[in-house]
Amino acid sequence: MSDPSSSRRGAFIVFEGLDRCGKSTQVARLVDRLEREGQKARLQKFPDRTTAIGKMIDAYLQSKAEMDDHAIHLLFSANRWECAAAIRQDLNRGITVIADRYAFSGIAFSAAKVSRSAEMGLPFDFCLQPDRSLPLPDLTLYMSLPQEEATQRSQFGEERYETVTMQQATRKQFRLVAEEVKKIHGGTKWIDVDARGTIEEVEERIKGSIGVLTDGVIGRVGELW
Numbered sequence: 001m002s003d004p005s006s007s008r009r010g011a012f013i014v015f016e017g018l019d020r021c022g023k024s025t026q027v028a029r030l031v032d033r034l035e036r037e038g039q040k041a042r043l044q045k046f047p048d049r050t051t052a053i054g055k056m057i058d059a060y061l062q063s064k065a066e067m068d069d070h071a072i073h074l075l076f077s078a079n080r081w082e083c084a085a086a087i088r089q090d091l092n093r094g095i096t097v098i099a100d101r102y103a104f105s106g107i108a109f110s111a112a113k114v115s116r117s118a119e120m121g122l123p124f125d126f127c128l129q130p131d132r133s134l135p136l137p138d139l140t141l142y143m144s145l146p147q148e149e150a151t152q153r154s155q156f157g158e159e160r161y162e163t164v165t166m167q168q169a170t171r172k173q174f175r176l177v178a179e180e181v182k183k184i185h186g187g188t189k190w191i192d193v194d195a196r197g198t199i200e201e202v203e204e205r206i207k208g209s210i211g212v213l214t215d216g217v218i219g220r221v222g223e224l225w
């Protein structure tokens with residue numbers, strides 16, 4: 001039997017950023033490109049709105065349901081846990097998994113919220129806990145876009161967190177999340193990508209940042225924290 005620690009597995013690549021920064025566009029193009037190149041790759045969107053938990057999250061985001069800030073935070077995390085085993089399994093089968101948002105959004109958005117229960121949103125440490133030991137992405141690409149440009153993109157303002165105040169607060173929390181990741185795992189797991197310019201220009205930058213990672217990764221899938 002081959003030793004799993006010495007054979008190549010699929011790469012786990014996460015895209016993060018504020019609302020409308022272009023994640024979904026770039027994730028779709030990346031999966032398309034990898035498939036065209038004959039690689040095994042699949043998309044994993046968070047929140048996954050198709051599961052029972054995902055449907056509750058969807059209702060909350062569309063303001064069709066109200067929920068305590070702690071409760072919705074735990075549901076976002078539970079939504080990742082229900083997909084975690086499949087992600088690990090696919091990675092170990094050599095499939096590259098590309099995620100559109102992950103635990104980093106979970107922390108940044110919850111911590112940024114001006115809640116009724118705590119003036120400054122949920123405590124950062126509380127936000128980290130439910131995602132402890134989820135699969136660690138091999139690379140997180142944080143798509144950085146000035147607020148003025150995000151606001152101009154179509155459909156901004158439709159969902160719960162799409163206000164300028166909330167996005168500004170979340171931007172700050174994402175910086176803290178990036179620092180946390182760098183503190184635990186060093187500087188190689190998180191890269192900021194300039195999300196300004198045309199779709200094609202951004203795609204080129206992303207391609208450069210990913211490099212040969214999609215050829216496979218040696219070593220076991222790690223844990224977030």
Ligand code: T5A
Nearest residue numbers: 019020021022023024025046047076106109153161198199
């Ligand atoms: N959330 C999420 C939590 O609070 N906790 C959690 O744990 C998680 C996982 C929904 C919300 O949930 C929160 C965060 C969010 O507020 P979502 O379903 O990912 O999360 O929703 P959005 O972030 O809003 O995702 P969108 O799909 O709406 O935005 P994207 O993916 O960033 O942007 P995209 O690619 O759809 O592009 C937006 C528009 O801009 C255009 C596109 O054509 C599109 O119209 N565009 C460009 N225009 C000009 N130049 C470019 N380079 C462009 N790229 C794209």
Ligand code: NA
Nearest residue numbers: 019020159162
């Ligand atoms: Na949105």
